Amino acid sequence: MKNKEIQEERMRGYFIEATKEILKGEGLRCISVRNIAERAGYSYATLYNYFGDSKELIYECVKDFQDECGESVKIDTANVSPGKKRLKLICKSYVKYFVQYTGIFELFFLEKISDLASKQPTVELIRTFIDRLCEDDWNHLISKKVITKRQAEQLKDQLRLTITGLLLFYINQRYPQSYEEFNKHLDEQLKLILNF
Amino acid sequence: MKNKEIQEERMRGYFIEATKEILKGEGLRCISVRNIAERAGYSYATLYNYFGDSKELIYECVKDFQDECGESVKIDTANVSPGKKRLKLICKSYVKYFVQYTGIFELFFLEKISDLASKQPTVELIRTFIDRLCEDDWNHLISKKVITKRQAEQLKDQLRLTITGLLLFYINQRYPQSYEEFNKHLDEQLKLILNF
DNA sequence: CTAATATAATTAACACTGTTAATAAAATCA
DNA sequence: TGATTTTATTAACAGTGTTAATTATATTAG
Structure with a gap:
């Protein structure tokens, strides 16, 4: 058996x-x-x-890709202690992963899911992924009283929405046209959100 | 002939x-x-x-839908003078339109475009749409020296990215689950971005 | 070790999709 | 009216996901 x-x-x-x-x-x-x-x-x-x-199959890949992306972020942010600086680094590494593998971005955010009910856990995994990557940093900032819990929640939302939006326009509509410009936009947005 | x-x-x-x-x-x-x-x-x-x-055909609809959405926004913001308040109203009306017609949101932002080069003008029309809807209001705030031109550009970006992100998660992943929660999230984000 | 049974893998088929070539219908013009 | 050109249709091709029927492979009983 x-x-x-x-x-x-x-x-x-x-x-x-x-x-x-x-x-x-x-x-x-x-x-x-x-x-x-x-x-x-x-x-x-x-x-x-x-x-x-077929959808069930391709959604089975989400967890693996998140692990891989997590590893990639870990490498890019090694030897940096939790805080504002690392928060930015994590976001940039996260974005870098999806720019490298645009098919994975499409799977995570663009794929229209039939029978969403059964995939709700996976969808939740996707949405909360960036938050989990930054967990230590948010907790650090809260414990150091740089921001409140409430503020952290709002910033998490802002970060998730903005980054997803940036990737959506870049990957799906080629805006901005160059990777350099895209990174400039990313930097600007991160600065706007994170310079508390 | x-x-x-x-x-x-x-x-x-x-x-x-x-x-x-x-x-x-x-x-x-x-x-x-x-x-x-x-x-x-x-x-x-x-x-x-x-x-x-077929793609050429469905992208022909973009202009018409933008006109319709523009009319809808006009109705929702009638008798409100340009400024912060109307800016929010426009955004909320814009969002309302896409929530009502989720298929149009998918066409505008989620449809993967083959031969992107030939559709670049349409893609640009889509991206700049919210900016055009708010044009008078941005100009008003700049002329009243509430914000600088540079700030306006940054805020436009922030608004576009955040709103698109919100709609993406709500329409494609059913987050938040209820329309009420979604509107709460929208209000929060608009407040964060626009209370200059 | 063979024979019957249960399990797993394959092919055939169905209902779709976008797109193109060959054919039928309609309109135009001499 | 008859020939020509334009327009619309059907047939066909290569794809898609999915299911039923069929073949091949293991497993188990005698």
Whole structure:
């Protein structure tokens, strides 16, 4: 009875790995059931023995990508102690990850989800991700009485909305046109929000 | 020679009208070439005699929707003189329009555009729309020396990013869950940005 | 170790999608 | 009216997600 579970989980892993590869490489618009299955080395119908539908599969990747992004942020902010400065660094590293893998941004924020109810936990994971990345820093600022809890909540909202907006316009509408300009805009917005 | 142009423009109008109806009614995911053509009373292939592809057609609707939204904003802000107060009212009316017609929000901000180059003018029209709606108010505040030109530019950016972000999370991820909560969030953000 | 059964993987099929080529209908003009 | 040009339609292709029927592979019982 245990072997079965191991094998089943392994099969799921093959499809998930294939999906992640396509998402990071070719991007979200190259994702298709047949495409994924081919890369995983199975027929397209086999996929339905392990996942209810294609959306369920691609949302399985969210957690992994968040872990990877988290690692990337950790590297970019190593040896910097919690506080305003690190907060900015985290945001910039977070943004950098999605600019590098625009397909993952599309999966996180642009993909229209059918049967949203079943994906609500994942959607929540996505929305609160940036907050979790900055958790220590917010707590630090609150404990040092630089800001209040209430202010922290407002700033979290502002940061999340602004950063998502920036990425949306840059990735989906090529505005600004250059990465340099984009980074300038990002810096400006971070300064506006975070120079308390 | 003139008749031909008139007839051609009329045909285009039929398809555009059908597209607008579907977008406002069923939404963006119900848009399809066959669907549009059927509502327009023609075969799906006929559409290609008047539009290069389906994307070209649906982007033709942007201008009309902006006009309609502009009218709606005008009504909601009638008899209010330019300034901080009206700025907020415009933003709230703008948001209200997209909440009512979520398909139009998806068209404006979420639709991934193939051949972005040819749609760059439309994309620009979309991005600058909220700025144009608030134009008189920004000019008023600048001329009254409440804010500088530089500040106005920053605030425009902040407003555009935040509002788009709010709508993105509400429409695409159902956060917040209720319209009341959403409006509370909107009010908070507008207050944070605009109480100069 | 073979035979029956249960499980897993595959192919075929359906209903869609956008788009193009070939065909049918309609309008224009000599 | 008859030939030509323009316009609209159907047929077809290559895709999409998904399900049912079929084949192949394990597993278990005798």
